[in-house]
Amino acid sequence: QQQVKQSPQSLIVQKGGISIINCAYENTAFDYFPWYQQFPGKGPALLIAIRPDVSEKKEGRFTISFNKSAKQFSLHIMDSQPGDSATYFCAASPSWSSASKIIFGSGTRLSIRP
Amino acid sequence: DGGITQSPKYLFRKEGQNVTLSCEQNLNHDAMYWYRQDPGQGLRLIYYSQIVNDFQKGDIAEGYSVSREKKESFPLTVTSAQKNPTAFYLCASSQSRDRGHGYTFGSGTRLTVV
Numbered sequence: 001q002q003q004v005k006q007s008p009q010s011l012i013v014q015k016g017g018i019s020i021i022n023c024a025y026e027n028t029a030f031d032y033f034p035w036y037q038q039f040p041g042k043g044p045a046l047l048i049a050i051r052p053d054v055s056e057k058k059e060g061r062f063t064i065s066f067n068k069s070a071k072q073f074s075l076h077i078m079d080s081q082p083g084d085s086a087t088y089f090c091a092a093s094p095s096w097s098s099a100s101k102i103i104f105g106s107g108t109r110l111s112i113r114p
Numbered sequence: 115d116g117g118i119t120q121s122p123k124y125l126f127r128k129e130g131q132n133v134t135l136s137c138e139q140n141l142n143h144d145a146m147y148w149y150r151q152d153p154g155q156g157l158r159l160i161y162y163s164q165i166v167n168d169f170q171k172g173d174i175a176e177g178y179s180v181s182r183e184k185k186e187s188f189p190l191t192v193t194s195a196q197k198n199p200t201a202f203y204l205c206a207s208s209q210s211r212d213r214g215h216g217y218t219f220g221s222g223t224r225l226t227v228v
Contacts, residue, residue, distance in 0.1 A: 009154065034216045043118075043204050043219030044157070089156060101147065101172065102217060106156040 004092050006105030014113050019077040021108045023090035026071065030092040034102070035064065035075050038087045047088070048075075080112045116141045120205050120220035126228050127192065127199060135190045135223045137205035144209060146188035147217065150174060151202040160203075163188055192225065200227050 005024045013019045023033075031052055036044035050057045050064045050073065057064045063076040077084055090105040118139045127133045139146065148160040159172030163182040177196025182188055188207075192199045202224050206217040 006156075032216075036216075036219075041222070043120075043206070043221050044217075045219065046216040049216055101159055101162055104149075104157040106154065 004090060004103050004105040006090050006108060008108060009106070010109040010111070012111045012113060013080045015080060015082060017080050017112075019075075019080045019084065019110055019112070021075045021088055021090065021110070022072065023074065023105050024070075024072045025092050027092070027094070028071070029094045030103075032093040032102075033064070033066065033073050034091050034093075035062075036089040036091065036104075038089065038107075044089055077110075080110075082112045082114055085110055085112050118205055118207055118218055118220035120203075120223050122223060123221070125223055125225045127225060128228060130194045132191055132193050133225065135192070135203055135205075135225070137188045137190065137220060138186055139188075139205075139207045139218075140186060141207055141209075141218060142185070143207035143218070144185070145207060146182070147206040147208075148172075148178070148180065148188070148190045149204045149206065151204055151222075157204065160190065199225055201225060 007022050034049035035047045037047045038044040048059050048062050050066050052068045055066050061078045066073045088108045091102045093102045121136045145164045147162040149157040151157050158174050160178050161169055161172050161180040163169035166185050169180050169182050179191045202222050204222045205220045208217050
């Protein structure tokens with residue numbers, strides 16, 4: 001019930017295309033869904049986050065789509081660029097307003113071909 | 115600049131040795147976390163601490179120990195009881211009352227058993 005399932009494990013997209021990464025969760029108590037981006041040899045960095053009271057959040061070329069009834073959320077990267085090549089983690093947490101541990105998905109290694 | 119500093123960047127351990135990984139933050143964050151990252155397995159929580167002098171086990175605490183004597187510091191000791199310690203270790207912190215910013219991660223320590 002605490003898992004966050006992420007797919008695909010790896011993804012190759014042509015430059016300028018749309019990259020889509022999907023995640024699903026089971027625990028309906030989760031109310032904070034961040035996405036992290038990690039470059040090789042570095043720690044993950046917060047990319048964008050959403051709460052379940054909205055269905056979509058957009059920041060630049062990055063969009064989170066959230067489907068509360070299906071317990072699924074996804075990251076869309078529009079006009080994908082070689083600099084977007086990284087590992088992406090979706091995550092979920094039961095609390096927006098106080099410190100609690102975040103549950104991470106298994107990660108998606110994204111490669112953007114020039 | 116505020117952030118999290120992990121040291122050393124690379125660490126080699128002999129069989130039967132205990133080693134300590136350092137994590138220091140100057141963000142004035144209340145909570146700190148240790149994660150282990152293995153290829154294809156995402157991030158797994160080892161220990162976390164929400165306040166000074168208190169910490170809780172995560173999902174894979176066996177063979178590890180921590181202390182939280184100061185707000186800024188959360189060192190992780192990998193003991194000889196940890197049978198497969200080769201991994202990338204990540205330290206993170208968060209503000210207990212401002213979760214919208216998620217976790218801030220350090221740059222990691224890569225531990226190798228020789």
